[in-house]
Amino acid sequence: MREVVPVIEVEGLSKVFSGKTVVNQLSLRVEKGEIYGFLGPNGSGKTTFMRMLCGLLQPDAGSGTCLGHDLLSEVEQIRSRIGYMAQHFSLYDDLSVRENLDFMARIYAVPKRRQVLAETIERMGLGPFVGQLAGTLSGGWKQRLALAACLLHEPELLLLDEPTAGVDPMARRDFWEQIYSLTAQGISALISTHYMDEAERCNRVAYLAYGNLLTSGTAEEVISAAGLSVWSATGLGIQELASHLKGLPGIELTIPFGNNLHVCGTDPEQLEQSLRPFFAASRYRWEKQESGLEEVFISLMSRRLENDDG
């Protein structure tokens, strides 16, 4: 059997904007049929990385392939096989839904255009809106239209840059259902997001901060690699508790979740030792917890910042 070619494979990819390194030596591998989540704070280089993948930006260093084509020399071939959905709605507000889709289909020279158009409209449930101007659609429907537009030419890889930003939970769920059904057909997707629940829906995730890849792998791998112990305290006055805990040995992070305070550290014994005096206080109910992606990412970020300071 032939070795399976990864959908994306990049090595040491870098991009510098006027002296500032936006993407630093990024190496990444995305397999066929995978949903790959891309996380990280704003300005961490997610968008830049995606733009490099679809040839909008030229990498300053590094190499890689996308769908088996070289990133530097075979941009044209890559472009016709990927679907890129930019962060901001980037279709024409003053064209109707159908006109927008028709335009994109022509741009990609989609064969049997009418048929494909009708099928896409049907599948994405855009039927009731075909005559409406895209600018008048609501956020969720705009996003659906944008997704429909980048599916017309049956791409093998979707690059979706924060597709669900500013979209209501219902529409988000629908959107993910679409993504699942697409990946079931063998399409791969690289999705950047700020939502943790979406990160957990991905097959694998990568966490980027200030251009550096901090961690990557399946959610379980990322969590176990971080080796974080988490205690949660429930009760009133957790802000006060947080201020008491700050700076104690073994306590790396305290993250409030409503009436909950998550206390994290990498050394479980030291963490427990520092917390023991507080266990006695009846105000709080203590519970040991599995760490989630969110705690891991926050801790990675704060460790990163400490390293930069030191």
Add this chain to the structure above:
Amino acid sequence: MVSKEFLQMRRDRITFAMMLGIPVLQMILFGFAINSDPRHLPTAILSADNSVFSRRIVAAMQNSNYFQVVKTVSRESEAKRLIDTGEVQFVLSIPEQFSRRLVRGEQPTLLLTADATDPAATSNALTAFRIFAEAALASEFRGPLSYLQGTVAPLQVTVHPRFNPEANTRYNIVPGLMGVVLTMTLVIITALAITRERERGTMENLLSTPVRPLEMMVGKIIPYIIVGYLQMGFVLLAAHYLFQVPLSGNLLLLLVVSLLFIAANLGVGLTFSTLARNQLQAMQMAFFFFLPSILLSGFMFPFRGMPRWAQYIGEVLPLTHYLRIVRGILLKGNGLTEILPNLWPIALFLLFALSIGLKRFRKTLD
């Protein structure tokens, strides 16, 4: 609020530069370049009489500042060609036996043929000519010839204003307007069309598709070429039916060569759109181009009235050459050979504008 406006103004360097640049440009153009009383108009002499008197008249023309004798021709056909191509503004024809008839007091006629497509350029010079021609000769009427002094007009001057005998400015303005309208709308529209794509973020989407830059540019240009032709048709119809401008030349030729001019303007617009970051900047750049185009091209003020440097700038602008072509075809009935000298500068300009545009219009966003 005020300080916020100033802060934003400072951030937008191009707009700021334009705000200062446009008044300066206007000042320079209006103050230095524009002169509605043109001097040193190129003149050819077709002399069939080589005498003291004719030399005297030619010398007086030179001295008057209004005329600059650039050529002496010996055949009528040559003189006609010079006027048709616009190489000279005037041809002074001195008839045979001019001096003999002058001496005999037969009031010989000097024929001054003018290219009067632009009456503003020629009227002052024509008035001046009658006066100083006589004055020049008066100083020769000495000694044995003193009997000619004081006679009513020793010679006659016939002025033959060609192409626009009634000195109707409208004939000059209306065909010129076609070029101006094309420049104004096409540069602005194309400059905005691409900047708008960028501003709205739709450019990012387009760039991620397999469309090539050339395809995109051509795709952007073609609709506006059609718009350009519609405008032309409109102006031509209005010129003919509303203003009764004679359309004496080959309209088909005009339509064909206009394509080059339209494309040149679109090329400028595209180049601006790759430079401008937002629609306001694109608009200002278009205006920055439009201003010298309209003032230095010979549309509003006679081209030959401007100082040397302004003429050089004017020679670069496609509108200058297009105006000559349009006036040449419509008013003078020029054919391809006569307009050729004005055709290649436009082609050169187009090539230049498009190559800058394409170079700047790289497919990547950085």
